Structures are given as structure tokens and as C-alpha cells.
Amino acid sequence: MLFAVICTSCTSKKEKKDAEPKPPNIIVIFADDLGYGDIGCYGAKGIKTPNLDALATGGFRSTDFFIPANVCSPSRAALLTGRYPMRAGYPVATRPAFPKYKNYGFAPEELTIPELLKSAGYRSLMVGKWHLGMEVKGSHPLDAGFDEYLGIPSNYGVDNTLYHNKDTVAKEVSCEILTSAYTDKVVDFINENQDHPFFIYVSHHIVHNPLLPSEGFKGSSEYGEYGDFVQELDFSTGRIMKALEEAKLHDNTLMVFTSDNGPTYKGQTGGLSGGKYCTMEGGHRVPGIFYWPDEIPVGQTSSTLMSSMDLMPLFCNIAAVNLPKDRKIDGENILDILKGKTSESPHEFTYYYNGTNLQAIRKGKWKLHLPRTVSDQPFWSKTGHPKVDKGFITLEDYVLFNLEDDLAEKVNVVVKHPEVVALLKKQADIIRAELGDVHVIGTDQRVPNLKNPQERDPVELKK
Template identity: 55%
Template sequence: MYKLILITSALLMATFSVSNAQESSKPVTATSQTAKPNIILILADDLGYAELSCYGAPYKTPALDQLAAEGFRSTDMIVPANVCSPSRSALLTGRHPMRNGHPIYRSNYYKKAGGFYGLHPDEITIAELLKPAGYRTFAVGKWHLGFDIEGSHPLDAGFDSYYGQPHNYGGKFHNNSTWLLRDHEAEEKKVPFQKLTESYNREVVKFIEEQPKDQPFFIYMSHQIAHSPVLPSKAFKGRTKLGKQADFVTELDDSVGQVLEALRKNDLEKNTLVIFLADNGPTADRFDTPLAGCKYTTMEGGHRVPSIFRWKGKIPAGQVSETTLSSMDIFPLIADLAGVELPNDRKIDGKNIQDILLGETEESPHEFLYYYNAHNLQAVRKGKWKLHLPRTEKDQPYWAAAGKGRRFLTLDQPFLVDLDADIGEMHNVAAQNPEVVATLIQQAERTRTELGEVGKPGSDQRPGWPKASETEH
């Protein structure tokens, strides 16, 4: 039930070392733990690609704009899932959802989808990766990875403490959906949604202020914004004059601003890496301009998200990068910065992107990217080329109903897109590029063999936890 963590400690780091090897990290000797950076990973929920002003939104998000101006902003960050739970599992483990056993959105809306299940206890998270390096770890906000499942709670996943909500807010499917919890215990059972972000801000700022200066920390701050219900708190309601969604995002921006101010006041800016990204695309494609599609789809709008990295004095400021990255890259990046080796008993899909963040290369470490919709491999990408694969309605996950009327719900023939010329994925250029199509189809078949497909388990596909047949619904 408990994880066997095959991670060795390493010497402390003195500088932001440049190593892009996937198999292991090469820490550099230092004289104190303060040489290891603090790490704050801020995750937005269902935030569209175009919902920050630095990505083109028609309202101001000054804190996130400042974060981008002082660091690295990606225009091609791809998450491996288009819904919450699988994307989060990949972020925290550096492994594809099909590989880490969490390809399905965790829910009991549909019993046939597996009902309640969680992050497999044998998976190694960022928090567990950092434990041998002496980090204090804190998870705040929405978990959504099996809070109620034995072995899948944040405290089982390497976090020293937890404060937040177990999954989405409200609804009739979870008896604790309005609870605000500390570790395992409910502090409040009928918390108003508008109180959540304020509560998260308070806890994170307090943690930063009280953290011993000689111990590095990792904060995973996982917001409910901009997931439904779209209910900005009173202080932000009507602020933008552009509707509740825009007001909601400005509240998210204010939260980021409070975290950045806490770092400044405590003289921690130069020793803290701040990472911001979204878990997947928004529920409406109007928030994804110029991308097509949204959450629940394998269009770019479902998988390409805003993403920013800032580490003052280390990451050069003002970078805007078109290099293709994956959210799974954050796992090996953090491992190298903390001076710990990657697990050698499993495949890590992420790549160390330090040299890209430093501006030393623009070459993506990913030859191929895979767009799964639950268990169905729906697209393969290589550079600018993205091939949508044939599919039927029977191949679709249960949430495909949320995408009723959207493109590519079914597809009879391969559909090849040149993303450089056609970011809206409108034009099929398969006939003009048969060699590209052949290459991507061959890669799709290799990937299905390894990661699996609907009804066909892969050679390196972890079963869900627990098995659906063993789950109480």
C-alpha cells in the first residue's frame, strides 16, 4: 500500500546547473541547504490559453504579466490530458496518465467509467522526490486525485501537510464537496465557494512567512479558478466590466500577486522558482483564441495552456518561447534543481528543460507528443505536424458528451494539420504529405503497444487504483 521510493539523496546545488539528461540528474556541491531553490507550483483550473493579458486577454492580469516579464513565458506548453485528474497526475509524476494509471477523470458520475479511484500509491510524486533533499512540502487547494481512496491522499503522496478541497466544489456526487479540510479533518463543512481562494492565499502566505530560512520548501497551490462554479468573490465581482469569467481570472491573478509579494517581503525572490500553468483548456473555446477546441477535446485548445517560469537572477527575463514543452517536464526539472536523481525503476516521460529556460537552446526535447482522450489515442504530433487519428463514438470517454457538436468527435480518415500555418486545425493536408502521415501512424501504433488503447492494455500501462470491480460506488 505504501510507496517504495527508489530515490537517492544527492549533494546540494550551488548553481542552476545545465543538464538535460532524462535518466539522472547531476547535482553540484554546495555549502548549505539554502543553495537549493524553493519551488512554488501554481496550477489554475480550466484556464484558457487567452485568459491572461500577456496572452491577449482584453483585461489586465498584472501579477501574472509581471511574472512573465521577469521570466520565461511559453506559447507551446502541452498537457497530456484535457481534463483535470489525468493532467494533474501527469504533472505530479512526470509520467503520462496512461502510464501512471490515471487516464480517466476521477468521478462517480458514471459507474461504468470506474467511479471513485485515485493516484496509484506506487507512483512517485514531486513531493516524494523532494523529501530526500530536505524539502518541507505543502499542498493547498483542489486535490482531485483520490482524496477518499486509501493510499491516494496528499499525505500519502509525500506532502507534509494539506489544506483545501478533495475535488470539485459542490454537486450531489460527493458528500464532502463543500468541505474545507486540513490534512484529513474538516475545518468547515459548508464553506462558501467565494471563501476558498482567500483561504488558500492566507495559508500559503503564512507558510512562506513561517518557513525556516535554512530549509527549502515546495508549495503546490492548486486553484479552483477558473472551473465552475464561476463565482468571483465580492471584491472582484464586476471589476473588469467584462463579465464573471473575466472577474474570476482577475481574482486568480490577485492570488498570484499575494504569493509574489510574500516572497518579496521575506527576501526569497532570488531563491525561489515560481511556476504557473493550467491543468487543461477552458470549457468554452471563446477563451482559447487563436486555438481551436477546448476542454474535453484533443484539439490544441484542450491541451495547450498558458505557462510561466520565473527565478530571478537565474532564468533570463523577458523570454517568450515557441519551443514545445510538456507539463511532465516539470518533474525532471525540479529533480535536477533539488539535486536528487530521477527514479530508475520506471520511465519518466518528462525531460529536463533547464537549458531551454536559460535561453541556451530553442530545440524541443520531445520528438513526439501524444493526445489521448482517456484511453483513446486521438492525435500524434511531431514538431509542427499533428495527425488526428480515426475514431468512433464508442472510442470516446464518457465526458465526450460535453463536447456535443464539436469537431472530430468521430473521424473516418487521418487528418493532418500544419500547426505553423493552421493553428485552428481547419485544413487536412494529409494528401499532400503522405510520408509525414505514414511516420505519425507508425508512431501511433508503437505508442498504443506501449501505453494502450481502448480495450487493449499496453505493455507499460499501469492499471487504475483500485480496480473498478473493487470500488464502492
């Protein structure tokens, strides 16, 4: 009788355990310098992306996805921490080839997505470009909470050493093999971790210069090497989706696809002004695709403002992990938006920084560009370029755009809406005091370990 009771009790506990839903797996695919108009479902010309398009059709496509930086490193810091780069201490891109940046690393005090998810039993993998000062002590992906890493420290061509965790795999790895190597690693990780939840961060080099697609993709598009490279990224995405399906993890995996900032002049902005290096919409508005068959209804296209900073709160919510209470998290949980339950953005204001310079502020459809001088600008925006639209390099007065009617930011309506201008100017002063500016240290700004962050290294100037 006692044996029967014990067995019944054991069976009940086992059935209860089996019935408990497994937390969803999470995969973020982060393109590099990919423009708003560079993939098929966003109107790309000469480029075919059937796998990414399938994710959008089968899930949620955002037409107003905001990235809080227009260059690589700060965008990555914001994604991982859910905080504006000024708050997270990483407002400008690191350039490890120059001595100025030798101590400019990702602050160990910052909490990241993999660190928080670890408490819910998640294993984590990062592949690709780190670009947050890997050579600085305490700033390696493993120090930031990842269980495993395969990639190179920053942009290809700066340091082409391929690392697995902290071990050197190859000194001068060919760029053409990296996407395939990263995808192989992701597929293996999926197959090895089918019994517990995982978080995978795929940080592509595509489509950052140099444009070096692998042999099988050269000439595959009608948009030159740029298009060939994007199509290789799409193929990689398809391989990851196939691995999930074969492992029967497809339905309970949240896939997110986006880009770190807008494109260079070679890319397509989808009609937006500007691109990488500036605070026009083309620099900060990028594709945002969410796919999760178990939870996200199919076929949604949304103009609700969301941000890459929202990923941390979203992931913590679906993993039943509490957000830290000892710091400000700028992102918000957007699950109800993704499920189609609301179309209201959780962001009353968004802030456009160029390096450490606050250059624009947005509330709803209104976007106010703020006055600036050349000396305020980061080095990448101090001068014009015949092929690059860098927006307002200097601005003597305020400029107001109605993004609802003028997404290309062509018609200044500042005179017609003085009350809107006054409201946004007031909020700009508030956030400048909190997050800082070129000549202001904010009350909640993590000051970077970098002298004169807006300026080039003197060594580079001598060259």
C-alpha cells in the first residue's frame, strides 16, 4: 500500500513536471549597417530575402523600429542592456587599432540579457562581431554573461583573429567563411541544447564593409556585392530556421531580426533621409521582425514605435525573470504589441544621440532636431561626403518634422507648431540633464573611460 502511494506520488510529480511549459528559446539576428529598405519585405530592389520575408509574413513586421545609435558599438551596448548608450557608458564606437581606445571597454557593472536569463536556466551563445572592447579586461562576451562565444573582436579588417571563447582559432581568418562558420555553430548549439531553454545572439558582419560574400553568393543578386552579402545573410537565417524545425523547437522559439543602424551610401533606406552616421530617420529606423508561432499572430504589420532597448524587458517577461530594480531600464515590455492586443507605444519620448551629442527628440509624430555646431559632432559627422547624406552637420535653429506626413524629413513646420517645439525643448533639457551631452555630465550617465570621445585619436590624425 505504501509502495503504491509513493509510486502514485512520484507519478503525480513527474506528470506535473512534464506539464510545466518550457520557457521559450530566444534568437536575435543582428545585421550590421543594414538599411530600412534592404530586405524584400521592406521594399528592397535587386535583393531577394525569402527567409526573412517568411518570418515577417508568419509573424510581426515593424515599420517604426528605433535603434538608439547610428553606429556599431553603442547600438550593441543598448541592445544588450536595454539602456541608452549614454546611460550604459558606451556612446561611441570603439576603434581598437588606435591607442586612445585601449581602456574603452564594456562596463562590467552593466547587466546584460544573457546574465539575466541565466537565472531562468538559459544557456547562451554569441557568434560574430562583439565590438565592445574585447581586448579590455572584463569586457569579453564571456564576462558579459555568454556561456559560449565564436567570433572576431570588431569589424573585419581591424583584427581578423577568430576566437572560440578566449582561445584563438585562426589568426587571419577569411571573411568569406565567417557567416557559414557562425551558422554552423548556431545549428550545433541548437542541437546540443534541446532539453533546456537557450538564448542565441547572432551578430553578423553583413553588410558592413568590406563587402566579401562567400563564393556561392557572388553574383547571386541584382544589387552587386552588397546585395549578394544580404542574400547570404538570408540564407543563414533559413538554415537556422531549418535547424529549429528539425529539432522540433520551431513553435516555441522567439526569433528577432533587426539591424544595428542604418546603411552606408551603398544600401537602401526605403525613402528615409540620411543613414549611418546621422540622426535622420535613415540612421535610426531599421527593419524589425518578430516571429514566434506559439504566441505571435501571423501577418501583422505595425507602425507602433518600438526599440531595440525593448528586447531585454520582453525577453525577461517571457522567461519569467525580474528586471533589475537598482537601475533605469529604458526599454519596455512590448509583448502585448506583438500579440496585437495594443497599438500604443510604451515610449512617450525617444532621444537621438550622435555620439555624446543630443541632436533630436521625438514624441509621437513630432521630431525636433536641435541646434548643433561642427565641434559638437562626433568625428564621423564633422564633414560632409559626396555620397553620404549626413543630415544636419550644423544647425543654427530648431527644425520640426511631422513624421506622419513627412517621413523623409523634408518640410520644416517649426513655425506652425510653437507649442510642440516648446514641449520638446523642455524635454530635451530634462533628458540632457539626466543622460548628458557633449559638455554636460548627466545625473544618470555612465561616463565612458575615454578622453574626448567625439574626436579622433591624435595618432590617426598624424597618419
